[in-house]
Amino acid sequence: MFARVAPRYDLLNSILSLQLHTYWRKQVVRMLQLAPNAHVLDLCTGTGDLAIEIARHIGPGGEVVALDFCEPMLVRGRDKSARRGLNHTFWLVGDALQLPFVDETFDAITVAFGLRNLIDKPCAFTEMARVLKPNGRVAVLELTRPQKAPFRWLYDLYALQILPRIGKRLSVEDAYLYLPMSIQHYEDRATIADYMKRAGFSHVSYRDLTFGVVCVHIGVKP
Numbered sequence: 001m002f003a004r005v006a007p008r009y010d011l012l013n014s015i016l017s018l019q020l021h022t023y024w025r026k027q028v029v030r031m032l033q034l035a036p037n038a039h040v041l042d043l044c045t046g047t048g049d050l051a052i053e054i055a056r057h058i059g060p061g062g063e064v065v066a067l068d069f070c071e072p073m074l075v076r077g078r079d080k081s082a083r084r085g086l087n088h089t090f091w092l093v094g095d096a097l098q099l100p101f102v103d104e105t106f107d108a109i110t111v112a113f114g115l116r117n118l119i120d121k122p123c124a125f126t127e128m129a130r131v132l133k134p135n136g137r138v139a140v141l142e143l144t145r146p147q148k149a150p151f152r153w154l155y156d157l158y159a160l161q162i163l164p165r166i167g168k169r170l171s172v173e174d175a176y177l178y179l180p181m182s183i184q185h186y187e188d189r190a191t192i193a194d195y196m197k198r199a200g201f202s203h204v205s206y207r208d209l210t211f212g213v214v215c216v217h218i219g220v221k222p
Ligand SMILES: C[S@@+](CC[C@H](N)C(=O)[O-])C[C@H]1O[C@@H](n2cnc3c(N)ncnc32)[C@H](O)[C@@H]1O
Pocket: 002, 013, 043, 044, 045, 046, 047, 048, 049, 050, 067, 068, 069, 070, 073, 094, 095, 096, 097, 111, 112, 113, 114, 117, 118
């Protein structure tokens, strides 16, 4: 499915989020408080917008590894990063549930709009905890349903009625039917926080952005 949506993924992201996705990514980078020499892993990187934002933020003294199991998504990220001259970003095909890194490799790990798709989220957090250095941070940005009533109604109208129609017109129909369904079935905020704590993360917290249309979970490896 991701290989089929890859050619129009960035366009649909911008249209469907009303370009808000760039603001959300900047907020994640800000929350992580990365040092200029940070070694960062972006999981489920897709076309790499978060990896690129991190690479820009930390500058050439740091390093970003962008990992995804879908090569057609990844090559678009690699091309965008090359066009921007970001030579400290490395693009790797791999599975988020079986990370190809030794223990305690990274200072921070990010996942944007990827966790929802992983079949075993507790396993994903265990893998993240394994490859993070002590004091390393994880940040998960994910699409969520707003919790409060008026926003939730408006959101459901948009996500279930309007979004699939735009997806069908501009991209691959089934992918944009899957998208709102996967958001509806995504675990609630407390359950995700619980997975993180069980994987060993401390200082676990979460913050809604844009009326709860997205949520960012943060944790620290002790
Ligand atoms: C909705 S896209 C998000 C892309 C990007 N992070 C963004 O912010 O736009 C989800 C991505 O997760 C990837 N993905 C899903 N399951 C994966 C897994 N087990 N390992 C690695 N990547 C995975 C897909 O290939 C896809 O590129």
